[in-house]
């Protein structure tokens with residue numbers, strides 16, 4: 066399988082190359098040249114498989130040429146062996162139509178672990194083959210940071226520099242990053258929003274002064290391997306609910322558009338996905354883009370769902386490319402316009418391509434609290450506020466009653482105790498597996514929201530390319 070850039074100007078790479086490259090050299094994002102498709106019989110044969118085996122079957126076509134089936138299986142068994150639930154991503158029923166897919170049973174309590182536990186192992190495998198090293202530069206609104214740090218802390222040949230927007234992540238999220246003491250982990254709090262941090266990360270991939278000295282790599286969902294691993298749990302959920310013989314809809318709390326794009330990929334692979342609901346908080350650029358074609362940014366508003374306080378959604382570019390006819394040159398032009406004006410209109414082809422599968426909804430602060438309360442009062446489930454954005458969208462969307470609707474439960478409620486307590490009156494306790502988080506000492510560097518400051522810090526602390 067080879068991978069092409071959404072902007073048409075970078076060389077095609079194999080899976081190993083795309084995983085280590087992170088972002089394409091033309092500023093685009095890598096995607097498989099074509100979507101592998103399973104037959105109905107092949108999907109039916111996946112029912113009941115243990116998660117690591119299902120992951121092996123679903124991801125195998127994507128890693129062809131870079132990993133053997135046995136190698137992939139061994140990595141999946143190792144990655145998913147660290148989850149605290151045997152099912153890895155268990156499904157919970159809320160009422161006749163509504164379901165939750167719990168994605169927070171990994172080491173750092175958010176859905177990011179599902180992909181990042183595997184990505185850490187993929188890096189290790191590929192770097193040892195190449196006798197090479199990697200300088201990871203990442204941006205986080207709270208959850209990617211801790212999951213990536215957990216996945217690579219102490220690993221040979223990898224340095225990680227993780228930028229978070231100062232004061233805009235929850236205390237649990239911050240501590241999960243800043244209390245990890247390993248010489249290869251560098252936490253940086255910058256002034257500004259997640260979007261500012263993400264823009265600096267992308268700029269570093271295009272900075273020749275940096276790329277000539279360091280092997281820059283990505284752990285954000287700009288890295289294709291992240292999305293590939295997230296496709297698996299759509300299969301896991303749909304198979305339990307009767308796929309391939311029954312359609313299933315998903316509601317996905319959305320920020321950077323990575324998780325919901327993984328759902329789109331599952332549909333391209335043959336999973337009977339009836340609908341993907343893109344659920345946003347008041348930072349609703351994606352809701353406006355999908356409902357009106359208007360992709361124009363505003364000021365990022367801080368909310369009780371900080372991980373989704375994002376306006377520039379990296380992976381939306383992947384959808385615009387695929388649903389818009391895979392015209393890299395035209396998309397590069399469109400993205401250049403967007404980068405200059407921070408606004409663009411979707412073309413008719415892009416809107417029609419997306420409309421087949423995607424709908425969208427937006428939840429304000431009060432609606433988030435109401436959804437949290439409903440889950441607790443009605444089904445006895447304590448959910449986190451991001452999940453509540455998804456649940457609000459699921460319950461207010463018009464979907465045939467015969468189709469189950471699965472909301473992705475993207476984080477453990479104890480990561481956001483204030484919002485949960487406000488809605489339910491109960492403060493959720495941290496699971497014992499995160500240990501003495503509040504007793505540990507924190508360490509991080511504060512930098513202004515200026516690219517040059519971050520670049521100089523990375524230059525001083527990273528290991529030169531090997």
Ligand SMILES: Cc1ncc(COP(=O)(O)O)c(C=O)c1O
Pocket residue numbers: 175207208209286318319320321322323324325372373451452475476
């Ligand atoms: C808890 C939580 N929910 C939802 C999201 C949104 O996911 P995505 O960025 O893949 O759209 C994030 C951050 O990405 C998150 O951390």
Ligand SMILES: N[C@@H](CCOP(=O)(O)O)C(=O)O
Pocket residue numbers: 204205206207208209210259284285286287320321323372373379
């Ligand atoms: N919500 C994310 C933002 C980064 O998204 P990613 O999926 O592209 O890594 C976070 O928690 O950091």
